[in-house]
Amino acid sequence: MRYIKDLTEGSRIGDIYLIKQRTAAVTKNGKNYLNVILQDKTGTIDAKVWDPNSAGIDDFDVKDYVEIVGDVSSFNGALQVSVKRARLAHEGEYDPSDYLPVSEKDIETMYKELLEIIDRTTNTYLKSLLQAFFVDDTDFIARFKFSSAAKMVHHAFVGGLLEHTLSVTKNCIFFAAQYPALDRDLLVTAAICHDIGKTKEISPYPDNDYTDEGGLLGHIVMGSEMVSEKIRGIEGFPAVLENELKHCILAHHGEFEFGSPKKPALIEAVALNFADDLDAKMETFTELLNKSQNPKDWQGFSKLLDSNVRGTRLE
Amino acid sequence: MRYIKDLTEGSRIGDIYLIKQRTAAVTKNGKNYLNVILQDKTGTIDAKVWDPNSAGIDDFDVKDYVEIVGDVSSFNGALQVSVKRARLAHEGEYDPSDYLPVSEKDIETMYKELLEIIDRTTNTYLKSLLQAFFVDDTDFIARFKFSSAAKMVHHAFVGGLLEHTLSVTKNCIFFAAQYPALDRDLLVTAAICHDIGKTKEISPYPDNDYTDEGGLLGHIVMGSEMVSEKIRGIEGFPAVLENELKHCILAHHGEFEFGSPKKPALIEAVALNFADDLDAKMETFTELLNKSQNPKDWQGFSKLLDSNVRGTRLE
Amino acid sequence: MRYIKDLTEGSRIGDIYLIKQRTAAVTKNGKNYLNVILQDKTGTIDAKVWDPNSAGIDDFDVKDYVEIVGDVSSFNGALQVSVKRARLAHEGEYDPSDYLPVSEKDIETMYKELLEIIDRTTNTYLKSLLQAFFVDDTDFIARFKFSSAAKMVHHAFVGGLLEHTLSVTKNCIFFAAQYPALDRDLLVTAAICHDIGKTKEISPYPDNDYTDEGGLLGHIVMGSEMVSEKIRGIEGFPAVLENELKHCILAHHGEFEFGSPKKPALIEAVALNFADDLDAKMETFTELLNKSQNPKDWQGFSKLLDSNVRGTRLE
Amino acid sequence: MRYIKDLTEGSRIGDIYLIKQRTAAVTKNGKNYLNVILQDKTGTIDAKVWDPNSAGIDDFDVKDYVEIVGDVSSFNGALQVSVKRARLAHEGEYDPSDYLPVSEKDIETMYKELLEIIDRTTNTYLKSLLQAFFVDDTDFIARFKFSSAAKMVHHAFVGGLLEHTLSVTKNCIFFAAQYPALDRDLLVTAAICHDIGKTKEISPYPDNDYTDEGGLLGHIVMGSEMVSEKIRGIEGFPAVLENELKHCILAHHGEFEFGSPKKPALIEAVALNFADDLDAKMETFTELLNKSQNPKDWQGFSKLLDSNVRGTRLE
């Protein structure tokens, strides 16, 4: 497909785009028309449907994928599409990842890596639990792979939740090797499950916004309850182990003020909090520098990092 | 029964007491004996079993209720019981409330009052939920009536959880009448359920200490999950209503720093937080003055009330 | 009268309006004219006096009530009044409550309710004090009834101080019934007097802004001193009672950071703090939802409630 | 007189002491006697009255000054007085400053210095106010000179309030010379009056404890109201000036958390806060080093100074 960032004045397009916005308007002469914003992963462009009710203009709505035929012109210094035809596209005709911010890493590769880690878990109860989520529950798996890890801050892209989870899990595997007091199985399981509540807290793309349930309960409590539910299906899962695992999830933000209802009481909960926070900070810093035009200059105050920051020069 | 605070030197006792502590010891001559602490709601007294293995001395353990026959003597200025016979008592022979701090209000009367409030709930789903806990679940009812509302601070006595819950609920009924924006049914249901997690967070008397599960998860999250479980048994319970109710429970401490994973987002959650906090503060202040010998003098700094306090004089 | 929100292009008006703003201006041709903003409780409208010194144009100033005769036209998409005649109105010709935001409850009814509560006070000193303010001091009564409870946040309308005071007082009456440790007379008196300093801290409508004295001293200290002054006129008022009452007023914000110079040391001061804070929060939440077009959607972050909030759905 | 710190075993005493404590007791043989603690400014000593009702033993109470005749013996390694005769002393027979911690500076000299500063005030209203307190109000003057500036922290001695006030005032005189934006008269008047409420907040020596009124209202609000009262007697005192002066007093602790109901809004209030805080910190540090045996070593953590501290060595 031709991406929006590559469109030029005078060209004609005939591709599928995501509808980001759609509002009815009236010209000075009293004629109805539509203001539309088309989106793909490279950006957005304004479009006008001057004859909304004509043949060839399907009815469509925000978040629909629509095949647009139209001409690109320039208006007030910005490009604009005059829509000639518009047809609702069917699932399968398009690849959503062309229309949304998406992880730079391959989602399936990361998922496979996660499965291998699950496979190396030795505690049978914890392994069963992880498989119940990541091997058996296809709905969950689909949501998990597609979800971002946040609405706006870090890992705010398709695959972001998986990428963040995998990275936190790798940190935990290293920590378990470095600090013998840590139980590897408990820590790794907690790492893999720590943000599963986000599959319900944040709506799928292109929305990627807080759900009503997410706003009322939050991913920490929702994740803990998802673990409870899955464990109900695993015979003999020890109660203490269940509580320890749920504790790690509840405490993974480390501080009350960040929404954890419990402070870390187990050494694995302390380690998970570090692994999660480190990954969030590293990704936030990296995304900030990647977006900057002069990353080696001072970037001003970053609220997330709570400091003035700049990229390292190493001159 | 004769209460411990009324025992006198030279008398003989023959009543049932709760065993608070039991440790084996050896006299200077190498003879085995037992150090025991007997308890009732008026206090404790040391006791010695000089001949632990003789006939007439049943085996008993901490938290058992035991009929003690023995003589009261004075040793080093304190009274002491020399145990002649000891027999494990059966449930029914004694009334636990004679041995434990207990609400000054009648537990059954308070429970009946709570049932009447439940009966007046008009929303059928919420009413079903309340009945599932407080009418149908006899195990839960027994634990709820017997539980304290805290390990140490306010309402730390048998029936304390019921007394506190009823009082918070009455506050909420008044608030709902006073402020029309409040939904009475949701608020009253949330009030009745707000501390049900404490039946699992705190072990039953005479222990009255944090359980392991309580230490790891906390009554806020446990209460929310108990609601989820009960709702699973109520056909058609609306998802939004479930989330709103659970939100009120999760947010009832009002602030992250007090262990709520969510700040109150619904007006009923705000009101519940006030009703709960007010009752805790009023009871704390009242207990403090009741315990004081000179309640109208300055009592020094109260950590719970975060202030120097004194009883009102109104001279 | 015809309210500003109902004016239409091409109509002629002849009603009394409040002058919100008045500035002299000069046309491009060098002719003097006046820019005026007219206000009533439904909104504001721009007006022009093209011939300021002509007969029929009285001299008037900001905050005056002025009968305006003029024509409504449209300019740059907004309505505008061309003023033909303007005459200063006399008190009595207009009802100030038509020009200002005003309580939805009837002020005289609320005042009567307050007097009945005062009448039920049994402590003669406290009753005398309340009567000295609310029965005998006609200036105070007039200011109290007319005042808002705040510049902007909650109860920011004529009668707001009375409405808030009455509501806090009712909360306190309920608390005193619910918690026997509370002294009803002291608590009710403190509730009625807790915000009397606002009659001096905030200037009367249409200003409704902080006075200079208010900015320097604050309503908490001013209210305490107003109580001192009135008590000087009551023979035999006990010193301890005076101090306890003033303490309740000084401590009613509950925390140093909210401007209370003392933390609540008496149980009545604790209860008053709850009654006041609860009423403020309930009204804030209610006003927020009333103003919202979609109250059952998430409303974003409310600084006053320190949380994301939404109206309850109860689906 | 012979000071308590100089008493030795075997000597006989015949001097006036302050009675710090007095409790009735019974010997093992059933005989009544009195336990008494004698105090002077150098320390305390236990005393026994073995024959309380005998001739020569006047009735006396705590805080009385009593002439004691008795013998000093050693008991359990500590000195003790066996009282033979005890006679209530009259005012005039003793100098209270021999019995209490007292400023090292001469009180009358400091008072004179303060009067000279008052004399140099040019604003007639402020000068009248200062004279109304420090020249005309003999009761106030007596209390002010005798009062400490605190129960325990810094300047906790007779004359401490005067010494602290004078020192803060001198700081302010310097600041007014250094920073032209400061109004000298307002600042100096505020400095002299800033702690006058302490004459009522803290009871006179030998008590030197918070009064009930002090605990309920605090010296900040009490001082502001004392100023209001005095101003009522000064014809024509401008209202704005009164408010500005009272604001300086109310805001002199600088922060809400230190009990100021207003943050400094005038530049004089900012300066007064510095002058007061500086004097408190300098005196606290100096007293701490004076009490230390090794002032040039690290003294551990000082809660008041919120730091580990040591005396300067300057080697």
Next chain:
Amino acid sequence: MRYIKDLTEGSRIGDIYLIKQRTAAVTKNGKNYLNVILQDKTGTIDAKVWDPNSAGIDDFDVKDYVEIVGDVSSFNGALQVSVKRARLAHEGEYDPSDYLPVSEKDIETMYKELLEIIDRTTNTYLKSLLQAFFVDDTDFIARFKFSSAAKMVHHAFVGGLLEHTLSVTKNCIFFAAQYPALDRDLLVTAAICHDIGKTKEISPYPDNDYTDEGGLLGHIVMGSEMVSEKIRGIEGFPAVLENELKHCILAHHGEFEFGSPKKPALIEAVALNFADDLDAKMETFTELLNKSQNPKDWQGFSKLLDSNVRGTRLE
């Protein structure tokens, strides 16, 4: 020279200005021209060079001082210079203080005052240190005199660092006289050196922005290290004295949260913190009132003073 604030439409200018900004642009007709902003201490004005490469237009850059010949016209309601000729000026042709905000006090006079204070230091090591900076190190002296004390807040003008340093030092001299526990020499030396790191933390005018080193290390640590370096050149400088002096510098912000790595542990460090903070607050308040058109009205909330403020009226 004719200052920018005095330029009028239609006049011709021929003076030296500082180039604040310079950007190349293209007219609609495709012709190159330059957008320039000229600056002096009274303000800025837009200028256009329509023929950048013509004879008479030297090449110049931002921060250059350039003699501009041109005509002042009005465009869109603002004045604008059309540049006819532009010539780089040489040092000596202009006085930088005409182009930059500058202290109202004479820099050389203040410097002389500082030297006199240094001269009165009696400790030979400290005096040597001060002379090494302020007498012998001409580069340092030049930077110190020219530097501001801040990028934006108080004393943000040429000579500001010297003015602030002198004022803090005078405060300290007074404190040392007032409080005998203070060592005058140590305190005065610390006062003079407390902000020397700012000569490296902030770049010279017209930049007056944080340097890279300043952003990474901060003036507190840089100043401490500058002292270490100078002391290396003074034989026999006692180690303890060096540490005490450096401690005063490190602790002069008083609180960790203001960037001090140590809390004040010496009484001189406490005093220096007051002297510095007082001067900053007095100057901030004074600058705020000086800039205000109605200084005696309420000025709104000042973030630096953390309060609503107004000028004193003293009516």
Next chain:
Amino acid sequence: MRYIKDLTEGSRIGDIYLIKQRTAAVTKNGKNYLNVILQDKTGTIDAKVWDPNSAGIDDFDVKDYVEIVGDVSSFNGALQVSVKRARLAHEGEYDPSDYLPVSEKDIETMYKELLEIIDRTTNTYLKSLLQAFFVDDTDFIARFKFSSAAKMVHHAFVGGLLEHTLSVTKNCIFFAAQYPALDRDLLVTAAICHDIGKTKEISPYPDNDYTDEGGLLGHIVMGSEMVSEKIRGIEGFPAVLENELKHCILAHHGEFEFGSPKKPALIEAVALNFADDLDAKMETFTELLNKSQNPKDWQGFSKLLDSNVRGTRLE
């Protein structure tokens, strides 16, 4: 040697011990003797020198290593040594690590590991700096190996600084592999140097207490200045690189409140803060559980971990 914990009543000893305390005393009969406390790494024991001036009793002092010949007896239920002979031991006769708490890991092995990491550094300037400290500066190396990482909290044993430094460095090596935005050389160098200031902040064992310099300046600033000094000896060391390295050291505590004068502004500084804090928390938690008799029970509140904690059960 025979360790103190293995001494028994009635035995004779003849080994070298460290003198922890020494005080002169007098018997009831007026005879001089010495109270001494002997220490080795297993504990302490009281000793008496009844005849201090006799032949065979060398003069010795606190922190000396002394060969003691004496008899072990029992007094008041505790063992005690009656010293017959005492001889100052020479360095070489004893191994200090027998007398002090010491790392469980071999110090030389850890040091070798550190050297290998240094060897793998590719930036020549950073490598030179690390070698200047850890290869060339034998005094520094000796102090570094022998030092603890803290007075009391975690790693408070000989070799603790090395063990902590190595562990933090390994964390950083992993982070650099995991997060490509991190510069490995800068991060590893900062990790190795982050606590070098502790060699001066804490006095060597057996003291292991804060030095005077440490109390005044702190290891963060001291470490930064030690780096400055070493860099002065490395020709061509880039200024920006020096500042970036010193920034990482200054910011490694992450927050102002923990004594860092700068918040982390570089991504390497963020990572170092995590690596350091993680190691401290893991070691604190591990030491806490190692010291506990029932590590799987709740351990109560840990101030360092700011939470109630327990060992993981994994039942």
